Amino acid sequence: MLNPVTPEFLDALRAALPEGTLRAQKDGELDDPRGRHVGLAAIVAQPRSTDEVATIARLCHEAGVGIVPLGGGTGLVLGQVAHSGPAPVVISFERMTAVRAVYPTENAMVVEAGAILHDVQAAAEAVDRLFPLSLASEGSCRIGGNLATNAGGLNVLRYGNTRDLCLGLEVVMADGTIWHGLKRLRKDNTGYDLKNLMIGSEGTLGIITAATLRLFPRPTHEAAAIFVVDNPQGAIDLLALAQATVGEGISAFEMMSGVGLDFLTETLPDVRQPFGTNPDWSVLIDLGLSGESDPQEMLLALFEKAHAAELVSDGVISQNETQRQQFWSVREHIPVGNRNIGSISSHDISIPLSRIPDFIPEGIAKLQALGDVRINCFGHLGDGNLHYNVFPAKGRDRKDFDDIRGAVKKCVHDLTHAYDGSVSAEHGVGRLKVEDLERYQDPVKLAAMRSIKQALDPKGVLNPGAVLRAL
Amino acid sequence: MLNPVTPEFLDALRAALPEGTLRAQKDGELDDPRGRHVGLAAIVAQPRSTDEVATIARLCHEAGVGIVPLGGGTGLVLGQVAHSGPAPVVISFERMTAVRAVYPTENAMVVEAGAILHDVQAAAEAVDRLFPLSLASEGSCRIGGNLATNAGGLNVLRYGNTRDLCLGLEVVMADGTIWHGLKRLRKDNTGYDLKNLMIGSEGTLGIITAATLRLFPRPTHEAAAIFVVDNPQGAIDLLALAQATVGEGISAFEMMSGVGLDFLTETLPDVRQPFGTNPDWSVLIDLGLSGESDPQEMLLALFEKAHAAELVSDGVISQNETQRQQFWSVREHIPVGNRNIGSISSHDISIPLSRIPDFIPEGIAKLQALGDVRINCFGHLGDGNLHYNVFPAKGRDRKDFDDIRGAVKKCVHDLTHAYDGSVSAEHGVGRLKVEDLERYQDPVKLAAMRSIKQALDPKGVLNPGAVLRAL
Incomplete structure (x- = not known):
């Protein structure tokens, strides 16, 4: 059991840190972005250095006080929102935002955990490199949070998840010791993969303070297309054809459903949609090429092949960057x-690619048996990652569905599990999906996770209650 | 402390397993390929199934008997060679070689740990896919060993290390429970990354019995070139130019030194070398492209650009697959x-790419101060991975250098450490580099590794003495 923060503990913390390191919670900074809970904080620490983080961790560890690391606060599964138990010390990374070093020759850079993702992207661009992680909250999320949650996003198909973009880490461990692991090597087989264990552990095994990130050459020519397909199977066949035709140049392959496009028509009429009638299923393909290749030409060739194979019935190809941005804007x-519109329940799932064409209609049928609902199924098809979100039928109020929300979620997750999928593809477990993890995760893996947590954080001070139930 | 295998234990093991599962050690199967040691085995088990592996593990765990998993036996750091302590039960995977399933649409396949790497490559090719892991021992190494050691090889630059090629694992844990983790998802953020913790743990945290592997589209056009550069800096500049010019199509970028080519001239005159005089430094570039692109044309364009920039002075480009194979043969x-020739000491190191041009001559100078030696420095330059091997000067006998072997190794490893490199880039730690790990690894990481080992294998039965000193 953890201890509450006492006035004496606060005095000791204050005495050990430079003036101004501790502050009260700011209005809204610990609110769940989806409005379900508000996070507790006995105090917020805003350290300037790894050593200060280590001091805080050491004192919390000695006193048995919980620590919650805070990045941009954009996580969707309450990983940063400790809403029960003794109020913890929240460590905000808002002052640890430095780009410590950039190595363009090595395609690597070292950044502090508090760097905002957009600033990391910009620092890479400044040396003519690409840091490919890209997601909706990039203007406010911080790289430490992206690493802690192994964030996914739009470019996973080509560049991988956040863990694939990280070469090394600096981590403050539960007891306040510092692992100096900011290597910038592509190959290093000297012992267990502590880096990947930390990435995605959502602050429960260590506090990430800095990282070495991988950079990539910037594609010199980019273009996007939206192609209309008959159904999800058509989208998957198109993906295979695209991979065979244009190879590695596919940066993103996103599926959109007519339901989602209708929501835009209804609530955001200023978003320019490419087709007069919203197609039931369409795919956004983004190409980024190096050298002399012409992405428009390749997309046109792909369209012609796909049309000849009756995979696509209509399509648009961007002729310039403005059009490409318009497509992305959709x-x-x-x-x-x-x-x-307001969802009844939202899900971030992944399914083995070849089973998606069966999964989608089976899920829709099962959900519609529960109530009068619409399903907007869209997302990173190239990765098998669907956002499978359930809405009231047109004209109905989401409040009418409060009593079936639990059943809707269980229906989607049970089916996902039955299809060998994952109930959290990219958002993580946080505090929202602890029970899901207990229900669906392999019991031997779960036991191993508990042993590892016990080994690296025996007092359970690190982000208590996230991922695993608090001790 | 582990217990020796007793006749009673052997009886219990025999009774719990199908007839013929246990056998005596075969001649040579536990020999270190570099001839330093011979492995001990109280008995060799050759299970046919994961359940049989689990039974063996459970009984060994209960009795406190050590287990050494054996793949192809090709590891270079004694990971499979337990040469001290009580003779363990060796589990050979020679009967667990099935390809359980292939999913071409998903670019995935499920194979058992005993499948020989070459057979895995062939199974992928049979469905027109590529499994890109490729290394010298591919005809005899087994995929379980590749995973346990996170093998590197020739295509890491493009496709990553073995861990990057694995989507899921089935693992028998120390106590004989089975983690069923054969997911085939690109995105799954449901808990700690046990998969990557197992990969590269060299059989000390669990016994890998099967894996889901990633497949890739096969490049449709391939070509190779060997370009002559002035020095390692020229090779690195050429790599950057190649990445900017031909992008992701570079499958391999290998540096060769004149010392190594001279060894071929001297001892293998039948290997066809492309230049009349062996260049001091040259680079083998392999391109694999999809679609309509012409790799010869791209290599020619690269040569012209590189020649104009005075980066390369000579070069050959393969005009057909036979020539490409000839280049690779070199x-x-x-x-x-x-x-x-016979080395005094061989090293498998990685160095941050931009520091390699300083590292190589500094290392040569330091080593030549120790004795009359030649250095053959070659390898996977694109990954910063050098094989930095030290030989007697021409006409000298390696036996004359026995007394400086330790100093040579320490010189290379100290310098590697000073350059923020790794003393084991791709071969792992095994039993050969346990002391190196203790000397060079970050102490906080080392402490975390010991905690994790204790958590997942409290009795220390799994591959005792590998990676970490036996309890």
Whole structure:
């Protein structure tokens, strides 16, 4: 059991840190972005250095006080929102935002955990490199949070998840010791993969304070297309054809449903949609090529092949960057449209690619048996990652569905599990999905996770209650 | 402390397993390929199924008997060679070689740990896919060993290390429970990354019995070139130019030194070398492209650009697959040439790419101060991975250098450490580099590794003495 923060503990913490390191909680900074809970904080620490983080961790560890690391606060599963138990010390990374070093020759850079993702992208661009992690909250999320949650986003198909973009870490461990692991090597087989264990552990095994990130050459020519397909199977066949035709140049392959496009038409009429009638299923393909290749030409060739194979019935190809951004704007506004309509329940799932064409209609049928609902199924099809969100039928109020919300979620997650999928593809477990983890995760893996937590954080001070139930 | 295998334990093991599962050690199967040690085995088990592996593990765990998993036995750091302590039960995977399932649409396949790497490659090719892991021992190493050691090889630059090629694992844990983790998802953020913790743990945290592997589209056009550069800096500049010019199509970028080519001339005159005089430094570039692109044309364009920039002085481009194989034959025979000459000490190191041009001459100078030696420095430059091997000067006998072997190794490893490198880039720790790990690894990481080992294998039965000192 953890201890509450006492006045004596606060005095000791204050005495050990430079003036101004501790402050009260700011209005709203610990609110769940989806409005379900508000996070507790006995105090917020805003350290300037790894050593200060280590001091805080050491004192909390000695006193048995919980620590919750805070990045941009954009996580969707309450990983940063400790809403029960003794109020913890929240460590905000708002002052640890430095880009410590950039190595363009090595395609690597070292950044502090508090760097905002957009600033990391910009620092890479400043040396003519690409840091490919890209997601809706990039203007406010911080790289430490992206690493802690192994964030996914729009470019996973080509560049991988956040863990694939990280070469090394600096981590403050539960007892306040510092692992200096900011290597910038592509190959290093000297012992267990502590880096990947920390990434995605959501602050429960260590506090990430800095990271070495991988950079990539910037594609020199980019273009996007939206192709209309008959159904999800058509989208998957198109993906295979695209991979065979244009190879590694596919940066993103996003599926959109007519339901989601209708939400845009209804609530965001200013978003320019490419087709007169919203197609039931369409795919956004983004190409980024190096050298002399012409992405428009390749997309046109792909369209012709796909049309000849009766995989696509209509399509548009961007002729310039403005058009490409317009296409992306459609995709990027889908979550906004969803919020405008108001979902009954939202799900971030992944399914083995070849089973998606069966999964989607089976899920829709099962859900419609529960009530009068619409399903907006969209997302990162190239990765098998669907956002499978359930809404009231047109004209109905989401409040009428409060009593079936639990059943809706269980229906989607049970089916996902039956299809060998994951009930959290990219958002993580946080505090929202602890029970899901207990229900669906392999029991031997779960036991191993508990042993590892016990080994690295025996007092359970690190982000208590996230991922695993608090001790 | 582990217990020796008793006749009673052997009886219990025999009774719990199908007839013929246990056998005596075969001649040579536990020999270190570099001839330093011979492995001990109280008995060799050759299970046919994961359940049989689990039974063996459970009984060993209960009795406190050590287990050494055995793949192809090709590891170079004694990971499979338990040469001290009580003779363990060796689990050979020679009967668990099935390809359980192939999913071409998903670019995934499920294989058992005993499948020989070459057979895995062939199973992928049979469905027109590529499994890109490729290394010298591919004809005899087994995929379970590749995973346990996170093998590197020739295509890491493009496709990553073995861990990057694995989507899921089935693992028998120390106590004989089975983690059923054969997911085939690109995105799954449901808890700690046990998969990557197992990969590269060299059988000390669990016994890998099967894996879901990633497949890739096969490049449709391939070509290779060997370009002559002035020095390692020239090779690194050429790599950057190649990445900017031809992008992701570079499958391999291997540096060769004149010392290594001279060894071929001297001991393997049948290997066709492309230049009349062996260049001091040259680079093998392999391109694999999809779609309509012409790799010869791209290599020619690269040569012209590089020549204009005075980065390359000479070069050859393969005009057909036979020539491409001839170029690769040069690279692939370098380790054979090394064995023919006989090294004083061999090293598998990685260095941050931008520091390699300083590292190589500094290392040569320091080593030549120790004795009359030649250095063959070659390898996977694109990954910063050098094989930095030290030989007697021409006409000298390696026996004359026995007394400086330790100093040579320490010189290379100290310098590698000073350059923020790794003393084991791709071969792992095994039993050979346990002391190196203790000397060079970050102490906080080392402490975390020991805690994790204790948590997942409290009795220390799994591959005792590998990676970490036996309890």
